[in-house]
Amino acid sequence: MLQGWVIASISFAYLGVLFAIAYFGDKRADAGRSIIANPTIYALSLAVYCTTWTFYGSVGRAASTGIGFLPIYLGPTLMAGLWWFVMLKIIRISKANRITSIADFVSSRYGKSQLLGGLVTIIAVVGIIPYISLQLKAISNSFTILLHYPEIVMPARAEALPLLQDSALYIALILAAFTILFGTRHLDATERHEGMVAAIAFESIVKLIAFIAVGAFVTFGIYNGFGDIFDRAEAVPKLEALMTVPDTGASYGSWWSLTFLSMLSIMFLPRQFQISVVENVNERHLTRAIWLFPLYLLLINIFVLPIAVGGLLHFPDGSVDADTFVLTLPMAERQEALALLVYIGGLSAGTGMVIVETIALSTMVCNDLVMPVLLRWKALRLQEEHDLSGLLLSIRRWAIAVILLLGYVYFRAAGEAYALVGIGLISFAAVAQFAPAIIGGIYWKGGTRRGAMAGLTAGFAVWTYTLLLPSFAKSGWLSLDFISEGLFGIGLLKPQQLFGLSGLGEIPHSLFWSMLANIGCYVAFSLHRRPDVVEASQGTLFVDAFRNTESAAGSRFWRGSAQVHDLLPLIGRFLGPERARDAFLAYARRRGLASIDALEANADLVHFAETLLAGAIGGASARVMVASVVKEEPLGIDEVMNILDEASQVRAYSKQLEQKSRELEAATAGLRAANERLKELDRMKDDFMSTVTHELRTPLTSIRAFSEILFEDPKTDLTDRRKFLAIIVKETERLTRLINQVLDMAKIESGNAEWHTADVGLREIIEESIAATSSLFADKQVALDMALAGEVPMVRADRDRLIQVMLNLLSNAVKFCKEGAGRVTVRLGVDGSTVRVDVADNGPGISEADQHTIFEKFRQVGDTMTAKPQGTGLGLPISRQIIEHFGGRLWVKSGTGQGATFSFSLPMNREANEHHEERKAK
Amino acid sequence: MMKRSIVTGQRLVAAFLLGCVLFNYPLIALFNKPGEVFGIPLLYFYLFGAWALLIGLMVWAIERRKE
Secondary structure (H helix, E strand, O other), X not given: OOOHHHHHHHHHHHHHHHHHHHHHHHHHHHOOOOOOOOHHHHHHHHHHHOOHHHHOHHHHHHHHHHHHHOHHHHHHHHHHHHHOOHHHHHHHHHHHHOOOOHHHHHHHHOOOOHHXXXXXXXXXXXXXXXXXXXXXXXXXXXXXXXXXXXXOOOOOOHHHOOHHXXXXXXXXXXXXXXXXXXXXXXXXXXXXXXXXXXXXXXXHHHHHHXXXXXXXXXXXXXXXXXXXXXXXXXXXXXXXXXXXXXXXXXXXXHHHHHHHHHHHHHHHOHHHHHHHHHXXXXXXXXXXXXHHHHHHHHHHHOOHHHHHHHHHHHOOOOOOOHHHHHHHHHHHOOOHHHHHHHHHHHHXXXXXXXXXXXXXXXXXXXHXXXXXXXXXXXXXXXXXXXXXXXXXXXXXXXXXXXXXHHHHHHHHHHOOOOOHHHHHHHHHHHHOOHHHHHHHHHHOOOOOHHHHHHHHXXXXXXXXXXXXXXXXXXXXXXXXXXXXXXXXXXHHHOOOOHHHOOOOOHHHHHHHHHHHHHHHHHHHHHHHOOOOHHHHXXXXXXXXXXXXXXXXXXXXXXXXXOOHHHHHHHHHHHHOXXXXXXXXXXXXXXXOOOOHHHOXXXXXXXXXXXXXXXXXXXXXXXXXXXXXXXXXXXXXXXXXXXXXXXXXXXXXXXXXXXXXXXXXXXXXXXXXHHHHHXXXXXXXXXXXXXXXXXXXXXXXHHHHHHHHHHHHOOOOOHHHHHHHHHHHHHHHHHHHHHHHHHHHHHHHHHOOOOOOEEEEOHHHHHHHHHHHHHXXXXXXXXXXXXXXXXXXXXXXXXXXHHHHHHHHHHHHHHHHOOXXXXXXXXXXXXXXXEEEEEEEEOOOOOOOOHHHHOOOOOOOXXXXXXXXXXXXXXXXXXXXXXXXXXXXXXXXXXXXXXXEEEEEEEEEOHHHHHHHHHHHHO | OHHHHHHHHXXXXXXXXXXXXXXXOOHHHHHXXXXXXOOXXXXXXXXXXXXXXXXXXXXXXXXXXXX
């Protein structure tokens, strides 16, 4: 036996934990370290969608309609796919305009109409109150049932209990106190409640765990898994029918309309709007919610059918209400702890919904119903009050208390008339009426206030007539004749078979007629008249929300004069003077101004003030209040249209301009690079010319000098004459060689050189080159060592060119060796996939710094001014060009005093080598 | 960035359209008959399978974006 006080204290302990989380969340938010700035928390808080209606009611619905409970969760899953566009747009619009409720959204879109905001608020309150009473009923029922543990007693009709003994009343009062503590601790200009969101996310985890625990217990504890439960169900014809839906058009129609209805609800239930839009910290969080939230729904639904079937099998006589199976099954099995967990899970589902829903409704009631009336009520002299923020808070607190008490009253009055799921769907159908005005409002500029008013009124009227009044009739408040005979006995007006439409369930029936009336009136009245100034400007702001990212977009439509010392006290009256001053100061700082006094009261500032105020009292009232302190010059509709056209043209032009300037920049960069390259080439050409002429002049000078001696002095003796002529011949040869090499270089560089490419064996080339230079070696008495690998693969190259390279390297080596003590080593070998040749000498070596320059044209190491140049300075550059032409590499390794090793490597020619191998094998 | 986000949006809308077909007449009528898969009623199995598939596609569309 569980004592009442045990259950009560556990409930309070749970609420205490919630409050601690919320308190912690608020503290962290104040410190700027938000705990809810996390996509997972955001997705979990969205699961406030799952109320006691899911927790207890899904099983009840599954027990009567089988798999028919699922569309309510499939719809949100589908809708999540559209969130990327639709929800993102709503969030962005709401943030830009400081929209704090669904009523505010609708009224802001359609010209900041107070009337429209009030209408939306009334529809929401009327539609949601039964839903709140449903939560009270579920919590109070579960409490009563648990109190009788281990006996299973269905709660008696609530009316039977005297008022003061009714647990539901206390639950309502406690929840009201709790919500007031949560939601109205202070007035926030953005209406965000970080602590509450953290608590809601926690509740989502609790209810999921509780439901999965009981599902697993029923499926695997009482029965032997899914297969066992469904096998047993098949044996009972009544249960077998639950596994399919009736194969009729109406049942498929009903299936689809429930899916559609839940798609709209997930967007437009006030609590969903509050959590997903108003409490959204960062729009990026939406991305994870798109899949995580549907996953949550999937998980919480897996065990619904097994629990329903298990309950029906367990209590075959129908003595136990299917809505309570989640709780009564563990109780029947004497699982005290599990039953308590389930109770807590149900409590978390109920409290979560009640807290968020009443906060959302209280914001609407305060901003869109009470404040507009109070502000118009001249006798109250509110215009003269200096600080209204306290008044705003107390209005919200009273609104919360009144809404919850209304929920309780409905609960007392409606009693047991309806199953849980029935009430939930009626609420869904009510909020679905917001869909045309909102979806139309963010995608269609032509929607007008009159259209939205007409659509909402018509849809709400049809909903009242086809769903709400019949539910009253079923509760006994109206005569049942109203349902069976129609209004005034007119058959065509039967509320659940309107105009003779029969065969649909009550929800699809009502959804069809109300949507027809709603959308029809919205479109027809919108098209009837052109939007006026404010409607057109707001319409553009909303529809083009993705384009108007700058917050100043709204100020385009305002012209007039204002004073900072009028605006600041106005905002201060609603937000509190200090917070208003802080906000203005922050705004001034963003503009680079030092103080509020420096602010200019231009259109931007007026817009800023109005948006700030909208966060506290709603867009429509903010409009009225701001208009009361500034002098406004009305804009004509044509002017607004011009501004809109201009703006869009300017946008298009500036886009084109940006594009053009980007192209221009790219072209300029390209030109600059090309110019640099040309300059570089020009400089290189000049260098080259001056070097070549210098190099040509040296031999020419000596040829000329000796020629002149021979010419002017005919008496020169023969030996001198021979000597001079030998020098002239040698210098001429050098000149020829130089010119040949310059031509050679030019050919190679310009790509006009002729290459006779063939398979070449490097060994032969080396041997041939050595033979050709042997006289050089002999003259200078330089020793030559050879270390040639026996068999090296062939390379693909020009034989004569390679000999040219080898000759160059060998003659260089000899040139730099000391006469008599020189030693040159030639090595040939395979290095990876290349064939490599080294020519090493023991000359003076080349310093690190010079190793790079020797491969530049006409650069010779050593002082060219004093020492006689030993070559043309073109040999190495040409050699390198040749080797690189065949895909190889030529480099030097040396250090001062350590000799120098010139190496080159060429890639092997695999194909030729294979041939070579084959031939050898034969 | 912008282009990629539009691609992701289109993938999600495609998932939405696929879901509309999967969860609707006539496809559900195909599975709306007595019978079992792994001991689980056919329609129940189909709906949860399609649901999981849809969530999988959404995960793919969203999380791939970060690459």
